[in-house]
Amino acid sequence: xxxxxxxxxxxxxxxxxxxxxxxxxxxxxxxxxxxxxxxxxxxxxxxxxxxxxxxxxxxxxxxxxxxxxxxxxxxxxxxxxxxxxxxxxxxxxxxxxxxxxxxxxxxxxxxxxxx
Amino acid sequence: xxxxxxxxxxxxxxxxxxxxxxxxxxxxxxxxxxxxxxxxxxxxxxxxxxxxxxxxxxxxxxxxxxxxxxxxxxxxxxxxxxxxxxxxxxxxxxxxxxxxxxxxxxxxxxxxxx
Numbered sequence: 001x002x003x004x005x006x007x008x009x010x011x012x013x014x015x016x017x018x019x020x021x022x023x024x025x026x027x028x029x030x031x032x033x034x035x036x037x038x039x040x041x042x043x044x045x046x047x048x049x050x051x052x053x054x055x056x057x058x059x060x061x062x063x064x065x066x067x068x069x070x071x072x073x074x075x076x077x078x079x080x081x082x083x084x085x086x087x088x089x090x091x092x093x094x095x096x097x098x099x100x101x102x103x104x105x106x107x108x109x110x111x112x113x114x115x
Numbered sequence: 116x117x118x119x120x121x122x123x124x125x126x127x128x129x130x131x132x133x134x135x136x137x138x139x140x141x142x143x144x145x146x147x148x149x150x151x152x153x154x155x156x157x158x159x160x161x162x163x164x165x166x167x168x169x170x171x172x173x174x175x176x177x178x179x180x181x182x183x184x185x186x187x188x189x190x191x192x193x194x195x196x197x198x199x200x201x202x203x204x205x206x207x208x209x210x211x212x213x214x215x216x217x218x219x220x221x222x223x224x225x226x227x228x229x
Contacts (some may be wrong), residue, residue: 032214043121043205043221045220098209101146103160104157
C-alpha cells in the first residue's frame with residue numbers, strides 16, 4: 001500500500017541555518033512526489049514536484065528536493081532559512097488509483113524558526 | 116479572484132444545523148476534490164469529482180453530501196454533524212485526473228461543530 005512517512009513532527013532551526021526535512025515513501029511503481037507548505041490558517045501551497053528526469057528538483061522560495069530511489073526518500077532542503085519559512089510542510093506521493101490521481105500525504109513536519 | 120477560493124473561511128454550527136461549504140476554482144481545471152484535515156492526522160481525501168461526475172467517495176458518512184454543478188464549483192452540504200467533524204475542510208482542483216496533474220488547494224474552511 002502507498003504510504004508517506006515524515007519522521008520529524010517538529011523541527012526548530014535558527015534563521016540563516018540550513019534545513020532538511022525528511023520524507024520516505026512506499027509506492028509500488030514510479031512515484032509522483034510533491035512537497036506542500038501550509039502557513040497557519042491557510043491552505044496548502046505547492047513547493048515543488050518530481051515526476052521523472054533530474055533527481056534534484058528546484059522549487060519556489062529557494063527550496064529544493066532530491067529523489068533517491070534506492071532510499072525511497074524525497075527530502076526537502078533549503079540552504080538558508082528565513083523567519084517566514086515557519087510553517088507546516090507536507091510530503092505527498094501520488095499515483096493513479098481508481099481512475100484519478102490519488103495523493104497520499106504524510107503527517108507533516110512543523111518548522112519553527114528562531115531569530 | 117485567482118486560484119481556488121473557499122467560503123466561508125470559518126463556520127460554527129450546531130449538530131442539528133444544515134450548512135454548505137462552497138469552493139470555486141478559476142483555473143479552468145476539470146477535477147475537484149474535498150479533503151478533511153483534522154488535528155494530528157494526515158489529510159484525508161473525501162470526494163473526487165471529474166467533469167462534474169463523482170469518481171470517488173472515500174467512505175465518507177452520509178451526513179456529508181457533495182455537489183458539483185459545473186467544473187468550476189464544488190459544494191459540501193453538511194447536516195446533523197458530530198463534534199468530531201470539526202476540522203479544516205480543504206478544496207483542491209487539478210487540470211485532469213492523471214498522476215501528473217498537480218492539485219492546487221484553497222485556503223480551507225475551519226468548521227467547528229458544537
